[in-house]
Amino acid sequence: MIFMMLQEAWSAMSANRLRTFLTMLGMVIGVGAVILMSSIGAGTQAKVKESIASMGSNLFIVLAGSMTSGGVRIGSGGVxxxxxxxxxxxxxxxxxxxxxxxxxxxxxxxxxxxxxxxxxxxxxxxxxxxxxxxxxxxxxxxxxxxxxxxxxxxxxxxxxxxxxxxxxxxxxxxxxxxxxxxxxxxxxxxxxxxxxxxxxxxxxxxxxxxxxxxxxxxxxxxxxxxxxxxxxxxxxxxxxxxxxxxxxxxxxxxxxxxxDFTIRNLTALANTAAETTKAMSLMLAAIASISLLVGGIGIMNIMLVSVTERTREIGIRIAIGAKQRNILLQFLLEALMISIIGCLIGVCVGIGGAYGVSAFFPISVVITQSSIVISFLVATCVGVFFGFYPARKAANLEPIEALRYQ
Incomplete structure (x- = not known):
């Protein structure tokens, strides 16, 4: 039964290829942006960690003292x-x-x-x-x-x-x-x-x-x-x-x-730099993830249009014995397919974009499996979340009113 529903969802998507593609585009851009930003952030973190490791571990630097001459205070090392x-x-x-x-x-x-x-x-x-x-x-x-x-x-x-x-x-x-x-x-x-x-x-x-x-x-x-x-x-x-x-x-x-001396904890300074870089990476990923929400809103809007266009079809299905959960599952699967296919394309776009940035700019990128998996899961959840309302609306249609709809 699920297989038949998937076939039906694919047919519905194929019938309006341009609209389906434009719906996916938001998800493609969102996932691609998340992976690209995460890769740049992970690359920057790796570069900072490499620099920290190159310094050595548990380090201090003891600097000579400062001095004041003619009211002018000279910094560390002046004396x-x-x-x-x-x-x-x-x-x-x-x-x-x-x-x-x-x-x-x-x-x-x-x-x-x-x-x-x-x-x-x-x-x-x-x-x-x-x-x-x-x-x-x-x-x-x-x-x-x-x-x-x-x-x-x-x-x-x-x-x-x-x-x-x-x-x-x-x-x-x-x-x-x-x-x-x-x-x-x-x-x-x-x-x-x-x-x-x-x-x-x-x-x-x-x-x-x-x-x-x-x-x-x-x-x-x-x-x-x-x-x-x-x-x-x-x-x-x-x-x-x-x-x-x-x-x-x-x-x-x-x-x-x-x-008359200054002691600096280089390890603490390095760790602060690492934490700052990590915070910046998370911020980049968070900003990029906003586009996933935009893609989800696009899916919801198109699914609402689809429900309106297929109201008579829904009425016929209910009239011949389809249950509410069948209608709900049918439209949820359509939203989920749009989201997953858009996510897969977005993963390819994000990975390609990361390699492109690394090739043409002096920026280190690291593509992690976690960023791909998280993007995929988030995109799937977005598809289900924003597809649920149109699917429920379709499932709750009264068969008589749906059959009368022109």
Whole structure:
């Protein structure tokens, strides 16, 4: 019986192909828009998660203090208040896994006829542990290189590509500020950071080499900032409090004096960015889903027209023994078929649109099964919901009045 009703529904839809297509169009656009927006949102979330993962886990950055000069307040890093022994002391805390002092700068690198200007950072081997940044080729420098202020360097992927192309840089000699440095290794690719900066466009050298031979410093052992990794996410708050107490004690600050350093929880900032992106993705999907409601209203309007046009047919069916539930089911099936077919076409349109956006624009898209399944279920529910009123109206027609209808 259901099969016969489906055949009848298909015949009714085929009899008015253009009207049926226009009715489906709202559902096609709605489902396509939901899948496209969901794919863009999921792609953005994946990109943010990738950037967060590339930073490392449970991270803090301790910045040097600020200063006020002539009424002008200079931001963090304006005063050289952090030293190598601060990093060593922080690393001794029970809640801290590793701490790496950093002295950043920029320099021109030269290898044969190629040259490249990039960020050069002096640090310790702990930096690669904190950032979870292994070498892809060769190795990183050791503590003995730091103690000896050896002229060695570890290259980021971007720097290695621009200076050496396809050639292996390990063991080769580059010049940084006209001084020779032996390349020990190349770091694994990290990609872009949350602010869009290329993390692979960098060079790492021993911190003592940067302080004494590369950038120089009028204050011995001074560093710009310290990268810190906590033991676990559960002790992040405790670690921050312990670092604050330790640094205030090391810097001999009075109880009422302001901190001459700044501690930032990078993991919390990254998680906030991820939550914001997730909220934006949900908002995009919600906006796109409004078009599904518009499509549902279109189905209801056309079904009401169909009921009016087929009033005499309905009267004949009731007169020869069709029950109310049969009429109700017949028109519900028609609405459901329009909704499902429109949904299937919309899924194809949405997937094609997502791939098109990815191909022609620098936007990452991720097509998830959940977005397709949810769109399909919502479209089906919309078809049933908006098709129920016309179907019930048809089922409640009085047979005598229906037969008299012209």
């Amino acid at each position: 050289q208040t952090l030293k190598m022994n601060d990093a060593s002391a922080i690393e001794e805390l029970s809640s801290i896994k590793a701490a790496a002092p950093v002295v950043p700068g920029t320099a021109q690198l030269v290898y044969q006829s190629a040259n490249w200007n990039t960020q050069v950072s002096g640090t310790t081997p702990a930096f690669f542990e904190v950032r979870d940044w292994p070498s892809e080729e060769g190795s990183v420098f050791s503590d003995s290189d730091v103690r000896s202020a050896t002229r060695v360097a570890v290259l980021g992927k971007t720097v290695a590509t621009n200076l050496f192309g396809d050639e292996s840089p390990v063991g080769k000699t580059i010049r940084i500020k006209n001084s020779p440095y032996i390349v020990l290794g190349v770091l694994a690719s990290k990609g872009q950071s949350l602010d869009g900066r290329d993390q692979d466009d960098t060079v790492m050298v021993p911190i003592t080499t940067a302080q004494t031979k590369l950038f120089g410093s009028q204050f011995k052992g001074v560093v710009r900032f310290i990268m810190v990794e906590a033991v676990s996410e559960s002790v992040m708050d405790k670690a921050e409090e312990e670092m604050q107490v330790l640094l205030r004690d090391n810097h001999k600050l009075r109880p009422n004096a302001e901190d």
